[in-house]
Amino acid sequence: MKYRTLGRTNIKVSEIGLGGEGFEKKTQEEVTKMIDVAIKEGINYIDIYNSNPEVRSYVGNALKKYPRESFVIEGHLCTTWEDNQYKRTRNIDEVKEAYKDFLDRMQLDYVDVGMIHYIDDDKDFDSVFGGEIIEYAKELQLKGIIKHLGISTHNPDIALRAVKTGIIDVILFSINAAYDMLPASEDVDILFEEDTYKDRIYQGIEPKREKLYRICENEGVALTVMKAFGAGVLLNEKQSPFKKALTPVKCLHYCLTRPAVATVAIGASNVDEILSSVYYEKATDEEKDYAKILADAPKSSFTGQCMYCGHCAPCSVKIDVAYVNKYLDLASIQDELAETVKNHYELLAHHASECVECGLCMDNCPFGVDIIGKMKEAVKLFGK
Structure with a gap:
């Protein structure tokens, strides 16, 4: 496993990390096995957005046998568990209660990166950064409970605003070869409508996204990656917008060749998927090469494609x-x-x-x- 510096934090992180979605609907035994294999393979970076109390407890139990300095936790504020469902919240009382639960169940004295969860529009950004939530996050940082602050977003405009605050050290950002062709917008839906791309010729990365990556690199703000495989869509020839399947290795290489990217948090749901991603470390240059597929790609978008991100929750009748x-x-x-x-x-x-x-x-x-x-x-x- 190769390690990279997490921006200006100077924390060393594995370039392949582990995302929390793969732990959902797993037993303690399954979670422990995944954690054990990941750590054995050199993975030390784990993103936990999950508000599910079972997931938090299972991951905490699996990690407790390892020295605290041997793993790095990216733990999200503003996610809570209500009626047995995930919910994003901006209610400060809910935020505080949920984060105490997170720390207790994960058995943590501190979190390496306190990630303010899912900010995609200016109004929400202004509310978070002009109100009680950012003050609570700063309070946790002052106490040493959070070492560094971050935000998660799908919108490069919001990511750029976060960089400009000067207090955000890490941004969890959705990166893959398809997303990088899309323009920034507060209305996330517009990003995936066909009309947005009418008569558009793809000529590499959309300029604003390229600007974000470069500014983050220059400012020492680390990018950690989500959605590297497009929830599996990019790995499937029938569903891929490029009309050809990318391999996990090609997807990972694309992300890891973006400026400022420190680690890719894979959404592995079993040991085999972890190992298929870790294989990246042994892959040849030919296996990593994604250029031909992108160069031959037709115009396309992810309009109407479920990414299994969970933002549809909570459901009024509790459907997952x-x-x-x-x-x-x-x-x-x-x-x-x-x-x-x-x-x-x-x-x-x-x-x-x-x-x-x-x-x-x-x-x-x-x-x-x-x-x-x-x-x-x-x-x-x-x-x-």
Whole structure:
């Protein structure tokens, strides 16, 4: 494993990190096995956005046998657990209670990077940085409970504003070869509409994103990467906007060749996926080369494509929308409905047939997915 310096923090981090989404719906034994394999392979950077108390406890239990200085935690503020669902919050009382729960369940005396969760528009940015949340984060930093401050965002304009504050050392940013062709916007939905790209010729990275990477590099603000595989879309020839599948190695190399990028937090859901990403360290230059696929790519976008990011939550009837969409997408790329996919769907606590079409999920979705339509497709396919 190769290690990089996390910007001006001077913390050494593995260039392959571990994202929290892969720990969802896992047992303690499964989480422990994933953590053990990751650390054995040299991974020391772990991003935990999860508000799920089981995930927090399981990861904390798995890490407690390792020396604290042997791993680096990127832990999110502003995510809470309500009615057995993830919720992003800006209520300061909820933020404080949830972060105390995070520290307790993770069994941590301090967090290396305190990540203010998911800011994508100017109004939200102004509220966070002009109010109680940033003051609470600074208070935690003053006490040494948080060592460095960060934010997560999908919007390069917001990321640039964060850099200019001078107090943000790390930005968790969505980077992959497809996203880098997209313009910045407060309205995240617009980024993925076909009209945005009408008569547009792709000529490398969109200038504002390139500017962000360069400024972060110059200012010593580290970028940690989410969505490197586009929730698996880039790995699938039928779904990839490039009409060809990228390999995990090619996706990782793309991200790790962007300026200011320190680590890529992979959303691995099992040991094999961790090992397939760690293989990057042994890969040849030919295996890493993504240029041909990008050079031959047609115009495309991720309009209507679920990225399984979970921002659709909370659901008014507690459907795990991201997982329903995931199983629907998994089924759609196969000629016949696989028993394993069907069984996983049936094990969900709530099913698509329970959807009341309230539209809350569609209002929250950053990718403009027709979620109500997806729920109807799932009922038709799975029978409930």
